Amino acid sequence: SAADADPSRLAVVRHLERAYLGEDRAADLLRLYDRQLQAAPSSGMPGAASAAGADADAAAIALVRAQLVERLERPEDELRQAYQRVLTFAPGNRMALFHLEVIVRRQLAEAAGDEGAAVKSAAAATLARLEESIATYFGDDVRSRVAFLTRAGETLTELGQIEAAVERFRTADSISPGYAPALEGWLTAALRGQLWLDVADAAQRAAAVVSTDAERIRLLHLAGVTLMDRALIGERAVPALRRVLAVAPAHRDAYVRLRILFDEQGQHEDLAQLLAQRLGHETETAARIELHRALSAIHRNFLDDRIEAKNHLRALLALDGNDLRAIAELANICWEQGAWSEAADALVGWARLEREPPNLRNIFYRLGVIYAERLPEPRWAIRAFERVLAQDPEDADALDHLARLGIQVADWKMALGACERLVKKARTEEAKVENLHRAGRIYLEGFRDRARAERAYRMALDLAPTSDVALQAMVGFYREANDAASARVHLDRVAQAMRARLEDRPLDGTAYRVLARALAARAQAGVAGSLGAARGAAELAIACGAGDEHDQELVRSVPPVDLGKLIRPEADEVLFPRAVSAELRQLFALLGERVAKHVGVDLRAHGVSRSDRLRRGHAGPLEPVLAVVLGMADELGLGEIDVYVTERQPLAAIAEPTSPVSLILGAQLAQARDLAATRFAAGRALKLAQAAL
Secondary structure (H helix, E strand, C coil), X not given: CHHHHCCCCXXXXXXXHHHHHHHXXXXXXXXXXXXXXXXXXXHCXXXXXXXXXXXXXXXXXXXXXXXXXXXXXXXXXXXXXXXXXXXXXXXXXXXXXXXXXXXXHHXXXXXXXXXXXXXXXXXXXXXXXXXXXXXXXXXXXXXXHHXXXXXXXXXXXXXXXXHHHHHHHHHHHHHCCCCHHHHHHHHHHHHHHCCHHHHHHHHHHHHCCCCCHHXXXXXXXXXXXXXXHHCCCHHHHHHHHHHHHHHXXXXXXXXXXXXXXXXXHCCHHXXXXXXXXXXXXXXXXXXXXXXXXXXXXXXXXXXXXXXXXXXXXXXXXXXXXXXXXXXXXXXXXXXXXXXXXXXXXXXXXXXXXXXXXXXXXXXXXXXXXXXXXHCCCHHHHHHHHHHHHHHXXXXXXXHHXXXXXXXXXXXXXXXXXXXXXXXXXXXCHHHHHHHHHHHHHHHHHXXXXXXXXXXXXXXXXXXXXXXXXXXXXXXXXXXHCCCHHHHHHHHHHHHHHHHHHHHHXXXXXXXXXXXXXXXXXXXXXXXXXXXXXXXXXXXHHHHCCCCXXXXXXXXXXXXXXXXXXXXXXXXXXXXXXXXXXXXXXXXXXXXXXXXXXXXXXXXXHHCCCHHHCCCCCCCXXXXXXXXXXXXXXXXXXXXXXXXXEECCCCCCEEEECCCCCEEEEECCCCCHHHHHHHHHHHHHHHHHHHCCC
């Protein structure tokens, strides 16, 4: 009664506790503990120095009570509640936590049926919380802590809470790296939840701690496959797959996957290294051939290492000497390198295997070029080009080479036959002219037949009368024969043909250019007056836009002209038209100065004034123009004159009758880079001034 009235009376409570224990009155003892625990939250335990101490005492009583309930074999739920009551006072009580874990695991094992599934789910959730609490309890005991974190993760995995489970496993691994159960649970949970990055991470961590190579290979391969096929992060799969090959160099799937990844990512150096390593472990001949072919392509196309590419092709051919692709690639690489002797050997081997006519044509053509130009063996070159013609009788390139080689080795008959076929099949005038000239040379040097040689040169000129090449070849032919008469005859024919053409098309620049060439050659043949006419034709060709450097040179070669001759009266009869009679010119010569004074001259009408006059030594870039004009004025007897340049009238060339004479030139005509145009325009104006016109 005293204890019921005041449970805080410790002496009474302890007396009753001993009495109940002595008499084995467990039920009464249980009620006594209940009364003490009910009183604990409100009044605190007697003798406790603080609230923490009171909770510790209450936790101790609750733990004794729970053990008593267990001894009495009370129902499972009551026992669980008894241990949970301990945790209300001491959440980290080790004994209570362990007992609760055992109880919950027992409930999980006994749960069955639909009803049992609900019980099982609730129990598992409780168990997970308990295990995490136990892990927290072992804060300083790393091994125990990670063990209970792992058990919590396993329980959460069973509940389907995959992300929470993975988090527990990850925490356990961070506390104790390499803890195998945590890594195994992490991998299992990640696979179940399809968390592919976690699968790869867990597998790679586990691979670092397993004891056997077989297990390490399995885990690393799993990581690589997951990252490549599931997570689709190929670059992260590379390290894992490389680690597989480091342990098992012959692992085929890891090799295949790395090859795909390196190829997709353009990592050609890594790919070449991978294939080279694979060669050391590959035993099948077909596979080794494929590896050598791939390595050759990589070194040639991406790594710019043709020497290594050739080495792999030679290794391939050592395995299969009849591999057409390999020997063709070898020939092409040697050709690119300019290794002509090696290229010739490879081409010969290629020709032995090739069956397609177009390819055979190309092979023999390249052999012919090598022996004709790189490794001078004219006879072998001829045989190669003849094989080209066996594939294609109308091959113009082969015929061209045969014509050249025939001349080189003095096989005139072969050379002439090739030239004649080239003339027949040529589609352009230039090609026909070239081969007719070659035929002329063959007739002249090989057969000593000048008549047929002349006929060939004449045919070329008749075929292309506007061709400078044909004309010069004809002139050269007659010059070598010292036959000026024949040269003049044919040059006159050309000149006459061009003049007839100009009657229909007066602005035909090409005709003027050819005429200039013909007349210049005629001058060299000794026909007087031809050179001046040639210069005139060249100037017209330039004016019509058809002139070239030869025409420019012909025009520039004009010797200096003495303008003093233009002052003579007989020159006026040639220069002035008939409408300007000698009497009219005489009248202006007598009265011109007076008329000019009466009428007056205003230079401002031309956009210049007296202050714009060019002075010697101060004309800047126009100094050459001023020197030319003043020299011309002196030659025409005008003495000193004033020279002006106008921007307003860019094409003006006017001589005003001032004292002294004023010459106004347009800015476009007064150019130091074209003194010929300046001289022509100024000469015209100054001549009129000299004649008082």
